[in-house]
Amino acid sequence: MSNEKHVLGLSGGKDSAALAIYMRQNHPELDIDYFFTDTGKELPEVYEYLGKLEGFLGKPILRLNPNRDFDYWLKQYNNFLPSAQTRWCTRQMKLKPFEDWVKPMLKEGKIIHSYVAIRSDEPYREGYNATQEKLKIHLPFREDGIDKPAVAEILENSGLGWPTYYEWRSRSGCTFCFYQQxxxxxxxxxxxxxxxxxxxxxxxxxxxxxxxxxxxxxxxxxxxxxxxxxxxxxxxxxxxxxxxxxxxxxxxxxxxxxxxxxxxxxxxxxxxxxxxx
Incomplete structure (x- = not known):
């Protein structure tokens, strides 16, 4: 068995969806596992779009579920809402499930290649900061010069188009995300x-x-x-x-x-x- 594993996280948003399409079309030699960390508080349009994306990719998208739900963590944080200053929702319900998933594989000595959809026109954005030496973060869009218009072109050419919530919302995530306008x-x-x-x-x-x-x-x-x-x-x-x-x-x-x-x-x-x- 290979000592390397390739993974790509999907948020239900346009950039990660475009990256999944891009990697399938340009790197078919890679056996990539696609995953979605489900908080249980996502927009229904997100689940609908993930279903369409599964059809295009020809393989299931693994659902990673937190061990504890939002109500549990809200109590742990003294009933204080998550905010831009204290993003405990991201830490406990998005990052931790991913870390728990890859930890046994890293312990076995596997090298994990994680592909993140940071575009070339957003150099100020930082992806997941890996602390494990064998967890390798790759930014294909930044490396290949894929910007926002190119992402739109990838989605349109694939026939999937954009998730329908972009008609009224700027990005995916929980229904009550504090970053909303x-x-x-x-x-x-x-x-x-x-x-x-x-x-x-x-x-x-x-x-x-x-x-x-x-x-x-x-x-x-x-x-x-x-x-x-x-x-x-x-x-x-x-x-x-x-x-x-x-x-x-x-x-x-x-x-x-x-x-x-x-x-x-x-x-x-x-x-x-x-x-x-």
Whole structure:
């Protein structure tokens, strides 16, 4: 048996999906195991897209599940919500399951090659920092000069296209991810009201226990969901989109209006590489 193993983590997002397609098409000699770390709080569109991706890849995507759920870890962290300052959700529900999965293989002496979808146009992003000598991190997109437009081309040419949640959200991850813009919270409320209600109950419980954090900075969801506030958020978003559209040069090869995603509108926001790639 080979002493090397190749793995590629999928988040349900466009970049990791494009990398899986890219590796299958350009490196068919590699027997890659694809995995998805499932927190149980993902968007339903994520699961739908993973199913389509499995069909394209011709092999199952392994689901890695945390030993403990979100409710357990919330209690361990004194009922304080995860935040950009304390990303315990990523650490306990994304990174730890991966580490637990590869640990026995590393102990056996295997060399693990992990492929991460950091693009060439985002040099400031860092992938998973491996502490094990035999866990090798590879960044094929950065090495091969694959940027955001190239990722879009890979997805379109494959026939899979983009995950449908990109119509209203900028990236994958948990339904209540704190990196969302306010317009994305509005999108969650309108498309998945039950998930929004769950996020609101977590927020109320956290605030009742003295947490200084709300899901969206400076505004609890009880205020954000008010009709007049939703109208204000949507109006601000439309103005931002109009400004971006007015500045975009028309591509003669693609004269139809190109999709403007959340990052185009609000700038390249911070996000978690592990969850959102």
């Amino acid at each position: 306010k317009i994305e919270w509005v999108g969650l409320l309108e498309r998945h009201p039950e998930a929004f209600q769950e996020a609101m109950s977590y927020e109320k419980n956290s605030l009742d226990h003295g947490s200084p954090f709300t899901w969206t900075e400076g505004e609890p969801l009880t205020e954000l969901m008010k009709p007049e506030r939703i109208e204000q958020i949507k109006a601000d978003h439309e103005k931002r989109v109009a400004r971006i559209q007015s500045r975009k040069a028309i591509n003669p090869l693609r004269p139809e209006k190109e999709t403007i995603d959340i990052d185009d509108v609000y700038g390249q926001a911070k996000y978690c590489v592990t969850c959102h790639k």
